[in-house]
Amino acid sequence: MELDSVLVRLCIESACSSRDSVERWRMQRRTLQRLPPQLASALLRRLLQRRLLSPSLLEAFKYCVDEVDLRGETSVDAEWMAYLGGFRYLHYLNVADCHRVTSSALWPIAGMTHLKELDLTRCVKFTDAGIKHLLSISTLEKLFLSETHLTAAGVALLASLSNLSVLDLGGLPVTDQALRSLQVLTKLQCLDLWGSKVSDNGVAALQMFPKLSYLNLAWTSVSLLPYFASLESLNMSNCIINSVFKYHGDKPHLSELRIAGATLENEAEAFEHIEKSFLTCLDAARSSLSRFGFLSCMVGLKYLDLSSTGLGDESVEHIARIGMNLRNLNLSNTRVSSAGVEALAGCVPNLENLSLSYTQIDDFAVLYISTMPALKAIDLSHTSIKGFIPKVGDESDQALSLTALESHHLEKLNLENTLVEDDSLFPLSKLQQLRQLSLRNCSLTDISLHRLSPLTELKSLCFCDVVLTNHGLDSFKPPATLEMLDIRGCWLLTEDAISSFHEKYPQVVVRHELVPVLPQESESSSSCTPPSRITSKSKQVTSQTPEKLQLSANFLDQRLKYNREELLALRYSSLSLAPNNGDNVPKIQLD
Amino acid sequence: MRKEDTVKLISAEGFEFVVDKRAAMVSQTIRNMLTSPGSFAETQLGEVTFPEISTTILEKICQYFHWSLQYASGKESEFHIEPELTLELMMAANYLHT
Numbered sequence: 001m002e003l004d005s006v007l008v009r010l011c012i013e014s015a016c017s018s019r020d021s022v023e024r025w026r027m028q029r030r031t032l033q034r035l036p037p038q039l040a041s042a043l044l045r046r047l048l049q050r051r052l053l054s055p056s057l058l059e060a061f062k063y064c065v066d067e068v069d070l071r072g073e074t075s076v077d078a079e080w081m082a083y084l085g086g087f088r089y090l091h092y093l094n095v096a097d098c099h100r101v102t103s104s105a106l107w108p109i110a111g112m113t114h115l116k117e118l119d120l121t122r123c124v125k126f127t128d129a130g131i132k133h134l135l136s137i138s139t140l141e142k143l144f145l146s147e148t149h150l151t152a153a154g155v156a157l158l159a160s161l162s163n164l165s166v167l168d169l170g171g172l173p174v175t176d177q178a179l180r181s182l183q184v185l186t187k188l189q190c191l192d193l194w195g196s197k198v199s200d201n202g203v204a205a206l207q208m209f210p211k212l213s214y215l216n217l218a219w220t221s222v223s224l225l226p227y228f229a230s231l232e233s234l235n236m237s238n239c240i241i242n243s244v245f246k247y248h249g250d251k252p253h254l255s256e257l258r259i260a261g262a263t264l265e266n267e268a269e270a271f272e273h274i275e276k277s278f279l280t281c282l283d284a285a286r287s288s289l290s291r292f293g294f295l296s297c298m299v300g301l302k303y304l305d306l307s308s309t310g311l312g313d314e315s316v317e318h319i320a321r322i323g324m325n326l327r328n329l330n331l332s333n334t335r336v337s338s339a340g341v342e343a344l345a346g347c348v349p350n351l352e353n354l355s356l357s358y359t360q361i362d363d364f365a366v367l368y369i370s371t372m373p374a375l376k377a378i379d380l381s382h383t384s385i386k387g388f389i390p391k392v393g394d395e396s397d398q399a400l401s402l403t404a405l406e407s408h409h410l411e412k413l414n415l416e417n418t419l420v421e422d423d424s425l426f427p428l429s430k431l432q433q434l435r436q437l438s439l440r441n442c443s444l445t446d447i448s449l450h451r452l453s454p455l456t457e458l459k460s461l462c463f464c465d466v467v468l469t470n471h472g473l474d475s476f477k478p479p480a481t482l483e484m485l486d487i488r489g490c491w492l493l494t495e496d497a498i499s500s501f502h503e504k505y506p507q508v509v510v511r512h513e514l515v516p517v518l519p520q521e522s523e524s525s526s527s528c529t530p531p532s533r534i535t536s537k538s539k540q541v542t543s544q545t546p547e548k549l550q551l552s553a554n555f556l557d558q559r560l561k562y563n564r565e566e567l568l569a570l571r572y573s574s575l576s577l578a579p580n581n582g583d584n585v586p587k588i589q590l591d
Numbered sequence: 592m593r594k595e596d597t598v599k600l601i602s603a604e605g606f607e608f609v610v611d612k613r614a615a616m617v618s619q620t621i622r623n624m625l626t627s628p629g630s631f632a633e634t635q636l637g638e639v640t641f642p643e644i645s646t647t648i649l650e651k652i653c654q655y656f657h658w659s660l661q662y663a664s665g666k667e668s669e670f671h672i673e674p675e676l677t678l679e680l681m682m683a684a685n686y687l688h689t
Binding site: 005006007008010011012014015017020021022024025028031032034035036039043 | 652655659670671672673674675676677678679680681682684685688689
């Protein structure tokens, strides 16, 4: 939730500016109790980001906070849970990836009366012994236990949490028997069983869930599903599928089907018992599909992923027939060539995302792509696109293929590892809506980078493996909107050139082998340690520079705060402190 | 300044702050009170009483109104908030939609 009030944000910044400022408000217990939940949650989140939150401070929030998200906080342990157990009105608790949360650490939250959602994903020390603490929280509606250390016996005990509507048991060794014991959970709507030991025998039990609408059976040995009236979304990725559903008078109205990486034993019948026209999303990437006639009935498809399948030009006509509603189409790593793209031209009026990477397309495909009016993102990486359309006979007069895209409102374009050259990229400067551009090609030079300056919307630019010189980077004027410049693999650049670019345009994050990748919270973590001499010294330097209002300054690296001269000066000043101090001591004694 | 251009904000303890109407309108809540159709006492008298907001906090709020106008007109400066005021001020700001 974003706070739209500026003054509230200023208050939170001030309250969380240091350990000292926390001390000055934490004793106002009555005020804390009256704090509206959304303000209290925002304050708590900021304290956590600034690494100022300790278990004892947590206690101050026990009457005002109803949602606590501690995802990925490695310091969260039994002591934190002890305080969280005292949160009177808590209804949401997320401790995913907190690896110190053990079974016994959950004892304090047993019997909480308002808790509706609990996320213990990847708490690897959570075992069957911890289940008994959860069973007393009868209000639980959503429970996420994937990749914990539960066994089938522990899972079976969950049957007494009768209010559950969402249950994530991904990556747990759930057996057919354990699944059968969960049949009493009739309110269940979403069930995750990926990677479990459930088999064809066990899934029959799933019919007992009358409201089940989302089911994930990826990486299981299930090959045939019974009929489900309520099911809307099904994931059978990486399974060996016989038929998605057994024969039944009615066909389920599935809207989302994911069978990525699946092997289809009987291709002709796999989709036989689904109401095909209701399907809006089909992900069959890396599946064993080789015939695509079934597509022609799926008229409602918006999202279609057939990457890395046996799709060839001859099957593209099936996609063209249902192209009316398509928004996303991924055909990368298939046998599709420019002729296939031609078959699509004019048939996909609403297509927004198109991926054709790792295919055999050439520059004619770009011309056909330009007939798709709604396109916003195109991925043409790893193809043999040159940017020139070869004309028969006349070598000197070649048309630039990328010119065809000029009239589109393209936002993302990926041309990595293609055969484009500086001259053929000329039309890119006219793609004014472009936000994200990727180029990776060792035949490009400074010129191409300089042509990108007029792109006023560009936020992220990947310009890798290019023959970029120090001078080229130095004279590059990035668009004002640019946030990220990835120049990895530009081996000609020196550290000085990159740092001087960074000095000129501090808002741009530069990625290069010579730029160390900084951990996101280096400043906030340093505020935990007692101030060393260097930091106390550096504070004096900053006070001279005009201070600007920083609302989102949650992270400021010391190296970015000062320019080179200031840093050098600091280095010497800290060295010279020692002898100075020595001189001062006798003076003070004299005084 | 004419009386119509000002508005009187009254704290829980009864202290009165007379501020520029434009500044007070930084708060969406006060704006609604002053501009809502119908004859509310607030609209007619140009007075708003806040029985929940203490004098110290209301003073800070008024300072913020003026700082906010200046900031919007391009004069960038820092608005300092004492940490001990943050909780109360946050609640008042939330109530006033400012």
